Amino acid sequence: MRTPFRTLLAVVLGILTLAAAPVLAQSGPPRIVIGPGVIEPMPIAVPTFVDEGGAGDYARQITRVVISDLEGTGFFRTIGEDAHISRITSFDGGIAFEDWKAINAQVLVTGAVSVAGDRITVKFRAYDVFNGQVLDGAALQFAGTTQGWRRMAHKVADVVYSKITGEGGYFDSRVVFVSESGPKNARAKRLAVMDYDGANVQYLTDSSAIVLAPRFSPTGDRILYTSYETGFPRITLMDVGSLRRQTLEEQPGTMTFAPRFSPDGQTVVFSLERGGNTDIYALSLGGGGLRQLTNSPSIETAPSFSPDGSQIVFESDRTGTPQIYIMPASGGEGTRISGGEGRYGTPVWSPRGDYIAFTKQNAGRFHIGVMRTDGSEERLLTASFLDEGPTWAPNGRVLMFTRETAGAGGQTSLWSVDITGRNLKQIPTEGPASDPAWSPLLP
Structure with a gap:
């Protein structure tokens, strides 16, 4: 017997988040209270x-x-x-x-x-x-x-x-990543950008200097990344159209890394290491100067803004192991939200504002996971020798990340997974790849 379209639609939607069982409206467009379930594809x-x-x-x-x-x-x-x-x-x-x-x-x-x-x-x-x-x-x-x-x-x-x-789309988007080549102990790295499905690859830099952690601006026309072009890690800002580059905040005796844009694209937050101590700073791209947001003898890194720009989630080892904290965008001590066993890192706020994705290391395995912004409802979506560095699709329903295989010749590749842990799959690339960052939907 055929399944009516609206009933099947409710089941399809039921996989997307965790709540009560599906309920259909009696008239007009379906109104869904979304619940968990395993579905047959429509x-x-x-x-x-x-x-x-x-x-x-x-x-x-x-x-x-x-x-x-x-x-x-x-x-x-x-x-x-x-x-x-x-x-x-x-x-x-x-x-x-x-x-x-x-x-x-x-x-x-x-x-x-x-x-x-x-x-x-x-x-x-x-x-x-x-x-x-x-x-x-x-x-x-x-x-x-x-x-x-x-x-x-x-x-x-x-x-x-x-x-x-009923969810936003994400197919008309791009992903910037680090394209890798050569042996693991002498890996050449260059920035590349591709369609979300691995097609239309374009290279943005050559392999003369190591590059790490690229991040799109909210409008998708600029990219921040960490470059070793000078021999020390420095944050570089690139215009995607012209490929013009400029180094941000170059101070003698310091190293800067892990950059990310604010939601309005006017501020960059990043980690700055000086004298053996690493804290989080903010730099206004409009010329407002450098502001220190944390002040701790521990390592504070991997900052990521909430979608409304009011808060920053970050990683800190102030308790002895890396954990996840949230602080106001103006800075401060922050509140720890990670509470499970293991080491947490690379937190990134969902564009919907409902979840924070992270990397977790526990019992010899690495995981990509998500939790609510208060640390509740933690779910591990993957498990492998090394999974790290999640990035959100524009609709906040899919994550892409780096996976590395075990062994001396371990290779890195890009994978994606739904936030329920379903539909884990590899993204095709021409060779080893790492550090993906999803763009917003293209205009």
Whole structure:
């Protein structure tokens, strides 16, 4: 017996957070109280988009990316075209919904592509098969250059994902990371940026100097990172478009590292080591000078702002082992929020403001985990020889991180996982990679 679309939608959403059991509204759009559960992916149909003129292979390529985006979430299963009873040959033609019901498609996504010169236009509709209606807000058109055809596909998938799950999209985004090459004891490192799924890699620096911990600005047009170009760790600010670089706060006898932007992009927080002591500082990019935010004989590092800019989460070993603390953005002693066994580090605030992700080392294993901002509801999502450095997708529902294999020749790679611990998978890269940082959604 077929499962009604709205009931299946509730089950799909039920995996996303932890609360009560799903409850559906009796009228209007579904209102969901989200609960835990294990689901079968929702069956959907995405026929190859129609060529409305000059599209060539773009129509098939765009369709493939849309399918890859949706299936990659673990929430959807696309029904292969060999099982389709109807064929979509005209974007504005009638749809035989009974044929799509017969193969148990819950959602049907149709689209069309046209190309004129170097301009490409993609339009699409997503239908609730069982009531024969377009999902609210899921009939749109995107246009751009043919060079950006993958972005058009990601935008389509973002809309479909958002309309079905109620969550924000994250496919039309980029990831900056450290691309590595050579033996482990002499590893060359350079900055690179790619689409969230590993495509369209561009290199931003050469491998003449070690680079670490890149971070996007809130608008995605600048990157902060730590560079050893001078022989000492120094924070560098790069313009993504022009690749122009400048070193921030270069003081003799100091080392600066672990930078991150404030939510408004006007302030940088980072660790500064002077005379054997490491504290957290803030620097206004508008010329407001350097401010010290912590003052402790311990190591204070890895600061990350809350989305509203009012607080900073950071790592400190003031109790003897690295733990996680929160302090006002203006500085102070901070309040410890980590309470489990083991060592905690690299905390980063979710863009939704509801969770803090972290790295945890305990009993010889490394984990990526999340906890509420008061330290409650700690959940470990991964476990391996070495997992570290989580970064949030723009919608606050997926994490990417570095995983290293055991052994003298251990290799680093990028992985992602849902905040429930489901859908753990490796991100394809051309070689070893580390230190990922997710951009906001592209404009």
